[in-house]
Amino acid sequence: MKKILITGGAGFIGSHVVRLFVRKYPTYEIVNLDKLTYAGNLENLRDVEKLPNYRFLKADITDGDTMLQLFEKEKFNGVIHLAAESHVDRSILNPMDFVITNVIGTVNLLNAFKAHGDMTDGLFYHISTDEVYGTLGDSGFFTEETSYQPNSPYSASKASSDHFVRAWHETFKLPVVISNCSNNYGSHQFPEKLIPLFIHNIKNYKPLPVYGKGENVRDWLWVEDHARAIDVIFHNGKKGDTYNIGGHNEWKNIDLIRVLCKQMDEKLGREPGSSEKLITYVTDRSGHDFRYAIDSSKLQRELGWKPSLQFEEGLSKTIDWYLANSEWLEHVTSGAYQNYYEQQYAAR
Ligand code: NAD
Ligand code: DAU
Secondary structure, three states: OOEEEEEOOOOHHHHHHHHHHHHHOOOOEEEEEEOOOOOOOHHHHOOOOOOOOEEEEEOOOOOHHHHHHHHHHHOOOEEEEOOOOOOHHHHHHOHHHHHHHHHHHHHHHHHHHHHHOOOOOOEEEEEEEHHHHOOEOOOOOEOOOOOOOOOOHHHHHHHHHHHHHHHHHHHHOOOEEEEEEOEEEOOOOOOOOHHHHHHHHHHOOOOEEEEOOOOOEEEEEEHHHHHHHHHHHHHHOOOOOEEEEOOOOEEEHHHHHHHHHHHHHHHHOOOOOOHHHHEEEEOOOOOOOOEOOEOOHHHHHHHOOOOOOOHHHHHHHHHHHHHHOHHHHHHHOOOHHHHHHHHHHOOO
């Protein structure tokens, strides 16, 4: 039997990974470790929480002693590490939170796995982002060979954590693998990120704050396709390697927002064009990367993965989920989130 620790399993991507692993691998013991920050929500996992191969543990990866004790007790075979501070705008407001969680938290886990993990047949799988590569102009793609050039405090913290993972492989022979993925979308994403935020705002007739001219480009991937890629890389990835994951699905922000507005008008039975009237151009994000585009041919060629869903279909499913789960949305947008929203958008 395999005992696998998934960190950050109560977050957006983590909850999809936990769900996939718990259901697909009934003989694995899955331990979900999460601090339950504003972004972690056990409501995301109601459908699997009673399954016998699943366990939740509330803990903080920045507490090195606790991580060492936990790994000594549990003797994990594998770690899939997703816990992180993940929102670029928050990293501009509070960079140190990102250094502590993303860098120190990751090193604590590396040390704990080195001391007590399965160093022979086990694996430490670090989930990272394409933002470590910096920004592209109008053409070209990020490959696994692209040099790191992070521009935001978030991407600098993720780049740093990637380097620590690599260093623990080279220096201490830790069995590791890293993947760098593009923008995810889908159910259970905290509504600070573009797509769920704009769905929430349209629903409530609130302005849609488009940064700059809305010309920045992102490469969108359905979160369940990311979870499938993580499954494939965890089981068949080459130790010491890095894999890029992306959707081959580039959208200028403003074009994506227009499609979103159109679908929302249809689904809410509103007059065509009414949601677009909420678009409000605001001061650009500082250090805003212009374009991300991922070349995921290595993953497709070596491990046979490819995205499964067309974007318009995925977006439609995503909107349906948020509209059907308005209680979930109301729960996560109360309290502390309101303060963040004020601080982030009031003076723009
Ligand atoms: P998220 O913010 O939705 O979830 C992060 C989770 O980590 C939350 O459940 C939170 O409670 C937990 N966490 C935070 N600090 C912790 C700590 N100190 N100890 C334990 N748990 C802690 O993030 P997400 O969008 O699901 O991203 C997950 C991972 O994937 C991150 O590492 C992120 O960098 C990476 N990633 C995200 C995207 C994306 O588009 N969202 C794309 C590529 C890579
Ligand atoms: O590329 C992978 C990364 O994608 C992940 O590593 C991050 O964790 C994830 O948050 C995401 O980062 P982005 O900054 O690209 O995502 P976000 O949803 O914040 O923004 C998407 C684009 O939309 C970006 O160009 C900024 C713009 N934007 C965002 C918000 C929140 C707006 O124009 N207005 C907004 O209010």
